[in-house]
Amino acid sequence: MYVLFNQGNADGAAKKQVARPQRPTREEAEQAVRTLIAWAGDDPDREGLVDTPARVAKAYGELFGGYDQDxxxxxxxxxxxxxxxxxxxxxxxxxxxxxxxxxxxxxxxxxxxxxxxxxxxxxxxxxxxxxxxxxxxxxxxxxxxxxxxxxxxxxxxxxxxxxxxxxxxxxxxxxxxxxxxxxxxxxxxxxxxxxxxxxxxxxxxxxxx
Incomplete structure (x- = not known):
């Protein structure tokens, strides 16, 4: 499923509607972080990393909060x-x-x-x-x-x-x-x-x- 949002372009042209995939769930986002940790070569279940997926998902909500603003x-x-x-x-x-x-x-x-x-x-x-x-x-x-x-x-x-x-x-x-x-x-x-x-x-x- 896709949702529409307005986005300008680097040529300064008028805004256009662009299709953006609907966001995954929080759980899916956290699982994606676990996968990246494992791909990087570490153990997502070790003590220092077990809560990292949740922290990263929360941080992304702040770092990319512009998608929710007009x-x-x-x-x-x-x-x-x-x-x-x-x-x-x-x-x-x-x-x-x-x-x-x-x-x-x-x-x-x-x-x-x-x-x-x-x-x-x-x-x-x-x-x-x-x-x-x-x-x-x-x-x-x-x-x-x-x-x-x-x-x-x-x-x-x-x-x-x-x-x-x-x-x-x-x-x-x-x-x-x-x-x-x-x-x-x-x-x-x-x-x-x-x-x-x-x-x-x-x-x-x-x-x-």
């Missing part, structure tokens, strides 16, 4: 009384963690979000919550960046959105080439940020100042 709900309340403010709003250094959808290991970093308001603004904490909604899923950094920008664009209809995400990927530092300290930067621009390179420069300057 970014539109976080951005639903718009404040119109802003005293005529029309300049850039920037929230920078929003910490996040996510998991690479290719290897299911973490990538950890910061997101920086700016927009030019049109009809109103949202509470600053809501932008951080949007980052959490999308980061707490299996992701690529490119898709995460686009989804954050798309959600703000769709909800607020601002004059422009700018998103910069920088992160270190454990799938690169812990395995494969095993290069620690390497950062990956991705950006997404809409509206005035996309049309005017000077706005991009202003955004990057404010982020780095």
């Amino acid at each position: 970014a539109n709900e976080q951005l639903a309340r718009v404040f119109e009384e802003v005293g005529g403010y029309k300049d850039m709003i920037l929230v920078r250094d929003i910490p996040f963690f996510s998991h690479c959808e290719h290897h299911m290991v973490p990538f950890i970093g910061k997101a920086h979000i700016a927009y030019y308001p049109n009809a109103g603004v949202v509470g600053l904490s809501k932008l951080a919550r949007v980052v959490d909604v999308f980061s707490r899923r299996l992701q690529t950094q490119e898709n995460l960046t686009a989804q954050i920008a798309d959600a703000i664009e769709e909800a607020l209809k601002p004059r422009g959105v700018a998103v910069l995400v920088e992160a270190e990927h454990q799938c690169m530092s812990m395995r494969g080439v095993q290069k620690q300290g390497v950062s990956t930067l991705t950006t997404q621009f809409t509206g005035v940020f996309d049309r005017d390179p000077t706005e991009q420069v202003r955004f990057m300057t404010m982020v780095r100042s």
